[in-house]
Amino acid sequence: MNGLRARLDILRCWLQDRQPDVVGLQELKLEDAQFPHEAFRELGYRALTHGQKAWNGVAILSREPAVLTQCGLAGQEALGARLLEARIGELRFATVYCPNGRSVENPEFAQKLIWFDALIDWVSRQPRDDASVLCGDFNLCPTALDSWNEALLHGSIFHTDAERERFQRLLASGLRDLLRAHAPELRAFSWWDYRGGAFHKNEGLRIDLVLGSAAVAARLKSVRIDRDFRKKQQGFTPSDHAPVLAELS
DNA sequence: ATGGCTCTCGCGGAGAGA
16 A cells, blocks of 8 residues: 555545455555545445554445454554454454564564464454455465565565464464465466566565455455556556455355 | 665655565
């Protein structure tokens, strides 16, 4: 996202073009009082928000009424506003902005792992038979297939065994990586660095994921990464992340 | 990738992102 205020125009284009029912947003970089509810209301969406000044921040947009069920990850508030969950009809929908970690040597990396442990605890306590979705910016590549250059980057940030072990524990708690459920061997990225022409060289990472419970996976029709919106749209600067779209029956 | 963009805060340039 890189800031909702800076990306509101291109987000509006995307909502109008793709017409999603429910959306998870990450990296709002604004306080709740600054959230542009009216802009979304005009497009038919209501919003739940968990923001903070300048950094982080998550939101859920929906056409149907949403009931807030979780705001923030318990015990991890010091790492910022990074988790929000709501019930929308029969669907439990959570979105996360997982910590970056900066580098393996940085103290923030250890904090990232602890944050993931808290996320796994929270997910593990949820009912197994729910239709539930957990989506967002996970700031890790689940497997070698999800990186443009595993040989170069293995062991560095997003590519460590410690991060991947956390991700496997999330899956073990009863979630499927929906893009992999739909396309086990597909090489597809969701993020490309702004610098050095990385997008045009397809030097990207798949770090933006939609996870779903068995009940959701059974209803899965398609998942795709909306690469077109990593490009400039109507003169509006894109995020360095592309949206990920999952279609359920 | 030893950091070549693009944000935020706040009025210059530092810090964060991934």
